[in-house]
Amino acid sequence: MNGYQRATAELAEQGWTVLHRQRFGADHASVLAIAGHFGRPSTRDGGQAVWEVRPRPGRANGTFSERTGPAAFHTDAQYHARPEDYVCLFVVRPAADGGHTRVLGAEAALSTVRPATLAALRQPAWTWTVPEVFQASAPAARPAPVATADGTIRWRADNLAQPLPGDQGRAAADFSAALERAEAREVRHRPGDVIILDNRRALHARTAFQDTDRLVLRVRLWRS
Ligand SMILES: [Fe+2]
Helix, strand or coil: CCHHHHHHHHHHHHCEEEECCCCCCCCHHHHHHHHCCCCEECCCCCCCCCEEECCCCCCCCCCHHHCCCCEEEECCCCCCCCCCCEEEEEEEECECCECCEEEEEHHHHHCCCCHHHHHHHCCCCECECCCHHHCCCCCCCCCECCECCCCCECCEHHHECCCCCHHHHHHHHHHHHHHHHCCCEEECCCCCCEEEEECCCEEEEECCCCCCCCEEEEEEEECC
């Protein structure tokens, strides 16, 4: 079994995996060659397969990939009818002061919420706002469940379409609190790391950072 096969097996089993010491620099062709072992790159948002996750001047209120600071637990592309299956993060330059990835499986994330919260999260009644930077490529999706009986999840609390009905507001607050207290795995960034996340079975978050030199390349993938 080679490294890619081992990583593919671990991704299927636990919902995420990490490859270390990969050679890609900031070269998109090398990044796509590695990502291609795990799925088919999506160009849906931003019109390109490789998206530079780096702080951008004047985008302090932009989506997570455009600003410094922490990111709460979420799944990517939750505003689409069908989010991509996988998200790959290629660490080019870690931040000097944090910016690490945290990972949490859907089952663990939901394990401490109240029964009423779980019932609300399973209703096909949730909608998300499309980030401004991707609005041209993402038509408004029909309401969808946050969690499904077969274990999939989609979530991003600060992107929920407002106003929320009362039961959704209560469920969102309870779920957000559960995510904050959950014991998540922290993956510390080193140059050459490739973090691959199952975007339908795990949530990810980011620890705080301010270093504007941080550069991570993101590729979202379809299961091929
Ligand atoms: Fe993300």
